[in-house]
Amino acid sequence: MALIVQKFGGSSVKDAEHVRNVARIVTDTYNKGNQVVVVVSAQGDTTDDLIEKANEINPKASKREMDMLLSTGEQISISLLAMAIEALGYPVISLTGWQAGFVCHTNYGNARIRHIDADRLNAELDKNKIIIVAGFQGVNRLDDITTLGRGGSDTSAVALAATLHADCCQIYTDVDGVYTADPRYVKGAIKLNEITYDEMLELASLGANVLHNRSVEMAKKYHVNMEVLSSLEDKPGTKVKEVATMEKMLIKGVAKDDNVARISVMGVPDEPGIAYNLFSLLASKKIDVDIILQSIGRDGTKDITFTVPESCMLNAMTVIQENKEVLRISDVTFNTDVAKVSIVGAGMQSNPGVAAKMFGALSEANINIKMISTSEIKISVLIDKDKAKQACNVIHEAFFPVEA
């Protein structure tokens, strides 16, 4: 008998028919002799609808009241899924975040889980019940409801799996696994059977959009075996684990990220401390800086070019403009017509020539590289946004040649 945590996102429970489908997956798993704990998100557009309701009344509502409001979305889902499972004749109970023992920090809207008090969960498992837990939410030391921020339900599921020492944490989505590239625009993208936590982390942060980083980081920390699979098709998905032994791929995937802007700061004095001042200022405004490139000094000044998420661009530009004199910058420019394309794979560490292969593919396609960044398991390049899909295709073909 295994203990399995299953998580279903909003699109998997968007209406009565989908809820019934999830009920079938859950009860099939239970029928095979497993203990099952299920985490669900709010149905379809519920969260957006609630945000709209709030905005109509107070666009600057406190985060505490937003959490009070938004947490109802998951509460609706858990009760409906429990009802669907009752209809199939299985013992089931739904639990809100606080009932399931999720104790969080008091950071409304983006709380972290402190710990899970599993007494109630264990009591219900002892009664052989299927447990349906509201994702994305917990309660803080004031007894106030807090939500976990983006990707929170994935994190709820992994935290439950870690606390209950589950054998597996299955994340059901509307895709059937993790691919070597986005199949919507890369021809020949291949589904991976396995991927390591680190590779998944790089892919997630690069825009692969399958799992949220927080959940993968937590899975890595607590050695939780994850699996990404489809709620619409009954077939194996992609396993995320410590070491993916079975595959010998050089790289695991090609990803693109369109949410990128490049900022260039020019005429900075070529002195120590200048870069520190600039990036600590941006950090204090919670602006994530990704790739950084510094030109070699000339005439006693240098240029610093870096990328930020496009959504932070205006903020970043404002902060820099306001502090131009303190930072001793002569000019600052930006460009949002860029995208980041990356390859990820633990295999590249011990394989020279990976970068050359990537750059060669881009060169052959006449795509200009504006910036380069590398880590042990990743190579990213910044290119023109309108060439990003083409770039993914040519790189993917270089590493995963389509067989004739």
Add this chain to the structure above:
Amino acid sequence: MALIVQKFGGSSVKDAEHVRNVARIVTDTYNKGNQVVVVVSAQGDTTDDLIEKANEINPKASKREMDMLLSTGEQISISLLAMAIEALGYPVISLTGWQAGFVCHTNYGNARIRHIDADRLNAELDKNKIIIVAGFQGVNRLDDITTLGRGGSDTSAVALAATLHADCCQIYTDVDGVYTADPRYVKGAIKLNEITYDEMLELASLGANVLHNRSVEMAKKYHVNMEVLSSLEDKPGTKVKEVATMEKMLIKGVAKDDNVARISVMGVPDEPGIAYNLFSLLASKKIDVDIILQSIGRDGTKDITFTVPESCMLNAMTVIQENKEVLRISDVTFNTDVAKVSIVGAGMQSNPGVAAKMFGALSEANINIKMISTSEIKISVLIDKDKAKQACNVIHEAFFPVEA
């Protein structure tokens, strides 16, 4: 400085504009130097929409899961109202039933309040906060959410007022008070300034539909001063209290109840215990019996006629049919084309001639009385359903002559 509990029903918070209106009423009260605790129901049709969602998935869902689902309606309302009050710049906090300390019995769907643990409420009042509490809900000893059944939010408000020793419990509705009759069809209906708990109880149970009986019973028990008033007009409503001293009306109101069916059981042996068997059987099926009339015995048998809510009629008939032999009944018939019209008033106790005046008005209008029932402060008659509105009008005119 007074402590005032205010309750707003679903129609008072049905959309953003109405929520903002309630926020103004609440903050006006707070501005006058009062402490304010507010109870709200779910917005407009939210509860019905949630019930529909549940029915689509499982029409026989457990009451526990229904409570989990339905309690989200009030949680949405409290957060939205708190946001509207934040927008006006006042200190405010919303609390769910369990956060506000409502501990209930484990009777899902129709729980009774055991007690209110007021620690959190008092702490927030000490911080000068306006408190918004979710009506209709609490938590039982298992930490499961329970709802209070019909009229639950009124009961929540009165329970809070009793626990916090509030100076007044104001029930805001879409009518501006308690009338001597339903103004929608009785010409010259007069708004009452005051009414006693007992009179209000009789009127509520007779279909006046302003306050739910449970809340009035609780208000009477704990000496909570209630006031019924409109959320749409800023004027005094009707006060509900122990003794209504200021008014010398003989009767306080005329009410009709259409949800009535008459059942006649014929050919019952004229022996002791027969009525007991019949009515204890109905009681065991939770069927409320109202007026009972027993014919004088003839040929060793008698007839028993009684009324039940029309909604219980089928149930009652089935039970009686199934037990015809045990009950030794020869025949049973029913009639749903009846209505109950009543007059209520503590004044009638010491005023003979009230019944005569009522019967006279009906007789003059040629309305036949089928059954009569009286109590110390109430006289009810059963008449044809299609004459009920006319009956209310002629009785009302007899007691409250429209001045020329």
